[in-house]
Amino acid sequence: MTTKWVATLTLALLLLARNRPAELGARLRTLAAYAPRELALRRLGGSSTAFDRRFFIFLEAARRQLPKGVTGVALILSRPNESAHYLAAYQMAPLPVALSRGPLPPGWIAAVYGAERPSGWKILAEVPGGALMAPAPSPG
Amino acid sequence: MSFLVPLGACAAILAAAACGGAFAAAALIPPGSMLRPERWGWGFVLGAALIAIQAAVAIAPGYAPGWLPALIAFAIAAALAMRFRLRDIGSDIAPERAGSAGLSGFFLFLLASGVLLYLLRALTEPMWSNDYIAIWGLKGKTIFYARRLPGHILPSSLYGFSHPEYPLGLPLLFAGAASLLRRWDDHALALLFPFFQVATLGVLFGWLRRRGLPWPIPLAAAAVLSQLESLYSGFLTGMAEVPLSCLMLLFGTAYSDCLDETDSGAGRRLATASLLATATKNEGLFLAIAGAVGAVAGRRPGRWRAAALCALPALAMGGLTRVLSKGAPLRDIDPAFLGSRVSELPLRLTEALRVAFAEGIAPAWPVLLCLAAFFVAGRPTLFADRLLGLAAASLLVYVAIPALAVREPAWLVQTTLPRTAVALSPLVAAGLAGRLKGRETENGKRETKN
Numbered sequence: 001m002t003t004k005w006v007a008t009l010t011l012a013l014l015l016l017a018r019n020r021p022a023e024l025g026a027r028l029r030t031l032a033a034y035a036p037r038e039l040a041l042r043r044l045g046g047s048s049t050a051f052d053r054r055f056f057i058f059l060e061a062a063r064r065q066l067p068k069g070v071t072g073v074a075l076i077l078s079r080p081n082e083s084a085h086y087l088a089a090y091q092m093a094p095l096p097v098a099l100s101r102g103p104l105p106p107g108w109i110a111a112v113y114g115a116e117r118p119s120g121w122k123i124l125a126e127v128p129g130g131a132l133m134a135p136a137p138s139p140g
Numbered sequence: 141m142s143f144l145v146p147l148g149a150c151a152a153i154l155a156a157a158a159c160g161g162a163f164a165a166a167a168l169i170p171p172g173s174m175l176r177p178e179r180w181g182w183g184f185v186l187g188a189a190l191i192a193i194q195a196a197v198a199i200a201p202g203y204a205p206g207w208l209p210a211l212i213a214f215a216i217a218a219a220l221a222m223r224f225r226l227r228d229i230g231s232d233i234a235p236e237r238a239g240s241a242g243l244s245g246f247f248l249f250l251l252a253s254g255v256l257l258y259l260l261r262a263l264t265e266p267m268w269s270n271d272y273i274a275i276w277g278l279k280g281k282t283i284f285y286a287r288r289l290p291g292h293i294l295p296s297s298l299y300g301f302s303h304p305e306y307p308l309g310l311p312l313l314f315a316g317a318a319s320l321l322r323r324w325d326d327h328a329l330a331l332l333f334p335f336f337q338v339a340t341l342g343v344l345f346g347w348l349r350r351r352g353l354p355w356p357i358p359l360a361a362a363a364v365l366s367q368l369e370s371l372y373s374g375f376l377t378g379m380a381e382v383p384l385s386c387l388m389l390l391f392g393t394a395y396s397d398c399l400d401e402t403d404s405g406a407g408r409r410l411a412t413a414s415l416l417a418t419a420t421k422n423e424g425l426f427l428a429i430a431g432a433v434g435a436v437a438g439r440r441p442g443r444w445r446a447a448a449l450c451a452l453p454a455l456a457m458g459g460l461t462r463v464l465s466k467g468a469p470l471r472d473i474d475p476a477f478l479g480s481r482v483s484e485l486p487l488r489l490t491e492a493l494r495v496a497f498a499e500g501i502a503p504a505w506p507v508l509l510c511l512a513a514f515f516v517a518g519r520p521t522l523f524a525d526r527l528l529g530l531a532a533a534s535l536l537v538y539v540a541i542p543a544l545a546v547r548e549p550a551w552l553v554q555t556t557l558p559r560t561a562v563a564l565s566p567l568v569a570a571g572l573a574g575r576l577k578g579r580e581t582e583n584g585k586r587e588t589k590n
Contacts, residue, residue, distance in 0.1 A: 004576050005243070007513035008360045012250055014506055015367035019257055027264040035143040039266070042143065042327055046265030047374075048273055086274040086301065093278055094286035098298050 051083045055113060058129030059091045062111045065125045065132060066095075071107030074100040078114045109134045146321060146328035147263070153320045154184070154335050161187030164217040166225040168405045168412060177346030178393075181339040182409070185386060188313055188332070189416055190217055195316030196308075199287045205319035226405045244356055247363040251341065254366025259334045261369075266327040267378030275302050276379055277326060280314025284324050291466055304468035307461045309419035310380050326378075333377045340386040340566050341366055347393040347570060350402075351523055353577050361573035371562045380421040381563040387417040388427055388534075389566035392527040395431050398446045399438065400523055407449050415453035419461075422470075423534065423560055428454030430533035434526065472552060477544045485543055492542040492549035500557055514572040524574025531567040 034042045040060050043049060049056035066073070073095055075088050080099050088111070089097045101118070104110065110121065113130040117123065124132040162183025169179045194213040195205035203209070267277055279290040279302060286293045289308065296304050317332065318324050341362040348358035366372070376382055394409035414431070417424030431450035435443045477485050501508065518524075538560045542552035 003513055003517040004357075007510045007517065008364060011507065011510040012247075012360075012364050012367060014510070015364065015369065016250070016253075018369045024257070024260065027260050031260070031264055034265070037142075039143075039325060039327055043266045043268075046268050048266070048268035082301075083270070086270065086278075089299070089302075090273045090278050090281065094282040094288075094293050096294055096298055 048087060051081075054129050055084055056087065056091075058113050058127060059088055059111070061127040062130070062132055063091055065127055066092075067109070067124060067132075069107065070095065070109055072096045072098070072105060072109075074098050074104050074108055074110045076101055076110050076112040076116070076118065078116060084113075104135060143327060146323070146325045147331065149321055150317070150325070150328040150331045153317065154187070154331060157187030157191055158184040158335070158339075159187075160214040160218070161185065161190065164190070164214075164221045167221040168226070168409045170226040170228055170403050170405055174350050175346065177342040178350070179346075181341075181343035181346065181386075182390065184335055184339040185390060185416065186217070186412075187214075188336075188383075189309075190214055191316035191320065192309055192312035192419075193316075195283065195312045195319060198319075199283065199289070199315075202287060204287055205284075205316050206322070207320060210316070210320060226403070228404050240356075244359060247356070247359045250363035251359065251366050254363065254368075254372070255334065255338060255341070257369075258337050258366070258372035261372065261374040262330045262333050262377040263327070264374060267330050269375045269378055272378030275306065276310050277314065278302050279308065279311035280318070281324055281326070283308075283311055283315035284318045289464060291464060291468075296466075296468060300471060303471055304465045305422075305461075305470055306380075306465075307419050307421060307424075307457070308464060309416065310383060310421075313383075330377050333372075333382045336382050336386045337366065337372055340389055343386070343389055343393065344566055344570055344573075347389075348573050351574060353573065357573055357576050361569050365566060365569045368562070368565055370558070371565050376559060379559070381559050384417065384421045384423060385563040385566050387413055387420055387424060388530075388563065389570060391417050391424075391427055391431065392530050392567045392570060395435070395446070395450065395530065396523045396526045398449060399435060399440050399442065399526065401442060407445065410446065410449040411453045414450050415457050418454040418457040423538075423563070425454050425458050426537050427530060427534055430530055430537075434529055434533070438526075472546055472556075473541070473544045474546045475544070488543040488545075488549045489540060492539060492553055495542075495550040495553040496539050496557055499554060500561065511568070511572065515575065518572065518575025521575045524571045527567045527571035527574065531564040531571065534564055535561060 030045070034045050044053060044056055044060075062073075073088070073092050075085065075097055077084055077099065085097070085099050109124060110118075110133045111130065112118065112133050117131065118133065120136055121133040122136045124134055158180065160183075162179055164186050165179050165182045168186075169175050169182060190213045191210060194209040197213070198205040198209040278294075282288075282290045282293050290299070290302065290311070291304055294302065294304075313332065314329055317329055321328065344365060345358040345362040348361060349355060371382065371385060390409065391413035394406055394413050397403065397406035398410045400406075410431075414424075414428045417427060428450045432447040435446040435450060474481075477488065538557055539553075542549040542557070545552035
């Protein structure tokens with residue numbers, strides 16, 4: 001057998017060996033288990049939410065309860081991080097999302113993750129894991 | 141809704157797009173059974189491009205992308221294909237069959253399993269990688285729902301992480317395909333990527349066969365490539381590397397065909413591939429420029445035409461991307477390292493090379509040893525060596541660019557080099573396999589020796 005076929009077979013086997021049977025089995029089981037479920041549940045079971053699955057439940061619930069006319073979402077997290085920011089930006093798209101505790105632009109509301117409820121803000125809706133809030137109108 | 145319904149719908153849409161694209165490919169690929177695998181590979185890519193184009197054209201005046209714009213786009217493409225269809229048969233000679241049945245059966249099994257394994261990886265969950273969420277999927281979803289380009293919706297002050305400077309080809313494809321599905325389903329849309337894999341393998345097999353290799357070699361090349369988990373991974377599903385790797389192969393094969401004047405469609409294919417690769421990722425622009433420089437340096441007849449076909453579509457698309465991104469700067473690159481801080485460049489380049497070797501090359505030594513064996517087993521073959529030259533030039537740029545990184549070079553090497561480099565694999569596979577057999581006559585036509 002010539003060098004080219006030895007190299008071909010070696011390379012093919014090297015690449016084939018990277019498929020661990022345990023991983024393939026797990027993928028097949030995951031696909032079978034999640035296929036009948038709705039898309040949000042499939043994403044919930046996936047890797048993009050693995051850093052905090054409760055955060056995804058909060059995000060999806062908040063997205064579904066956004067009041068009409070909202071033009072942006074300020075995300076308030078006790079421990080801001082990139083993964084949460086990016087996932088929120090994706091889930092809420094095309095609405096812009098900002099990690100912010102400051103004054104909100106007109107039409108924006110806040111999605112507050114966790115038990116914190118900033119003072120001077122009113123609750124628009126309680127959602128699993130947090131709340132949708134907006135600055136309370138100033139008296140007078 | 142169960143996954144199977146949108147998945148089936150997406151499969152039907154992509155298959156229909158491939159059929160429409162294969163019809164349109166008559167303007168790029170001459171008739172003849174020898175070109176059939178390439179026609180279908182190109183067909184899917186053209187179909188995907190038409191889906192993206194209908195989305196772009198529909199949203200420009202504020203309309204919704206969908207079936208009507210798509211049907212119009214495919215009808216126009218079909219009419220143009222009929223008007224400009226190629227009628228000559230390519231000049232290549234079909235080689236005779238050779239090789240053992242056992243070996244061929246093994247590679248067929250390997251090829252089928254490679255496609256099925258990638259299908260499993262891609263569909264196991266919705267697209268999930270960080271760059272899909274923060275860049276490609278975010279923009280696609282924004283275009284689909286807002287019917288406007290991301291630059292008009294997502295303020296750059298908040299969305300710098302989404303790389304506003306990147307080309308919009310893939311997000312437009314996501315949005316266009318979702319408009320045909322009539323919903324944003326980021327799980328079913330993952331099917332795009334196994335389709336790109338199959339298109340890549342088809343073009344690889346078809347081009348090597350057309351270039352005169354006995355069929356076990358193209359089959360082995362496609363089979364081995366199909367098993368490349370570092371390219372066909374769940375992680376890269378949703379990102380630009382898999383489509384880009386396909387377009388790089390289309391570019392490389394068309395480039396070599398154009399320089400050898402194998403058929404009347406080679407120039408059109410080269411210009412199309414240059415345009416689409418640049419519309420997918422900035423690396424496509426590097427490749428087109430490398431091709432233009434290589435063509436001029438090659439001193440073959442028709443080199444200026446080939447250089448123009450490489451560079452002009454890419455520069456036009458690069459310019460359009462700049463306009464659409466409102467001149468957004470390259471986020472990860474600091475041009476000061478080419479100016480006021482140029483004295484730091486040698487040290488940073490050394491650091492980039494060190495990390496690239498330690499974390500990219502050294503751990504992959506068994507695979508690289510096999511590739512070296514292929515290279516040694518082959519012989520200088522101009523049509524194939526050009527593809528290796530393009531891959532080497534691109535790799536050189538990918539290794540050097542981290543020296544200009546805003547953060548330390550190691551960071552950019554670690555986060556981008558493995559996936560940008562692996563997107564060159566189809567080019568490398570075609571180049572190495574092409575060297576295993578073939579000799580060219582002085583006028584650049586193929587001569588087959590079995």
